[in-house]
Amino acid sequence: MLGRLIINADLVVKTGLHIGGGSSSVEIGGIDNSVIKNHKGEPYIPGSSLKGKLRSLTELAHNKIGKNEKGENLPCNCGECFICKIYGVSASEENKSTDRLPTRIIVRDAFLKDSIAETMRRKEKDFKDLELSYTESKWENSIDRLTSKANPRLFERVPEGAIFDLEIIYTIYKEEDIENIKNLIEGFQFLEDDYLGGNGTRGYGKVKFENIRFFTKTIKDYTSKQFGDTKASVDEIDDIWIGKLKEQMIDTK
Ligand SMILES: [Zn+2]
Numbered sequence: 529m530l531g532r533l534i535i536n537a538d539l540v541v542k543t544g545l546h547i548g549g550g551s552s553s554v555e556i557g558g559i560d561n562s563v564i565k566n567h568k569g570e571p572y573i574p575g576s577s578l579k580g581k582l583r584s585l586t587e588l589a590h591n592k593i594g595k596n597e598k599g600e601n602l603p604c605n606c607g608e609c610f611i612c613k614i615y616g617v618s619a620s621e622e623n624k625s626t627d628r629l630p631t632r633i634i635v636r637d638a639f640l641k642d643s644i645a646e647t648m649r650r651k652e653k654d655f656k657d658l659e660l661s662y663t664e665s666k667w668e669n670s671i672d673r674l675t676s677k678a679n680p681r682l683f684e685r686v687p688e689g690a691i692f693d694l695e696i697i698y699t700i701y702k703e704e705d706i707e708n709i710k711n712l713i714e715g716f717q718f719l720e721d722d723y724l725g726g727n728g729t730r731g732y733g734k735v736k737f738e739n740i741r742f743f744t745k746t747i748k749d750y751t752s753k754q755f756g757d758t759k760a761s762v763d764e765i766d767d768i769w770i771g772k773l774k775e776q777m778i779d780t781k
Pocket residue numbers: 604605606607608609610611612613
């Protein structure tokens with residue numbers, strides 16, 4: 529192993545975000561579909577949701593979507609391509625793969641930025657019309673295809689302007705893993721042009737990665753060092769940037 533790259537970013541909600549909380553969550557104010565929340569009752573983005581979305585968008589873009597017998601989409605499980613190397617393969621395939629290295633990426637659960645959570649609680653600035661503590665509700669109408677009857681449902685959403693603290697840890701075993709960072713960042717771009725969570729076709733879930741910061745930890749000197757300048761956006765990760773990272777990760781070994 530050469531080291532680790534730690535990526536921190538602000539994930540900014542641009543249009544109401546709905547990541548479902550499941551049936552066990554407490555329903556408030558007649559909401560049919562609540563969002564997932566932590567023990568403090570604050571909405572968050574499960575790392576698994578974000579990782580899954582980044583992976584599936586990357587697979588879609590690179591024509592790597594697998595199918596099961598029923599024709600449903602499955603993640604690629606070849607163990608050879610860059611997508612399997614970044615995002616991992618199932619445990620049974622891991623042993624068969626020639627790569628035989630564990631999944632490179634860990635996506636942490638992303639929680640609301642403290643200052644934003646505070647502003648939401650106080651219902652200040654952009655959040656003065658917020659109906660619930662951290663969320664808003666929106667009616668969506670769907671038409672029953674058999675009876676043509678309208679079926680209005682109330683969705684809970686994280687409002688525009690919410691910001692989540694994102695942390696991704698990417699382990700670098702060999703030089704090729706440094707090259708693959710471009711593909712990881714490309715996934716961020718795909719997501720910005722797509723949506724996170726549910727109801728994307730109704731305009732929900734537009735997000736943006738802002739204020740991206742990179743930290744490296746090389747195995748020889750396992751302390752965190754800021755790498756490069758603070759990046760404002762995903763388009764600044766180019767070959768020059770990758771070259772500099774290689775120098776830092778490999779020369780110190
Ligand atoms: Zn693969």
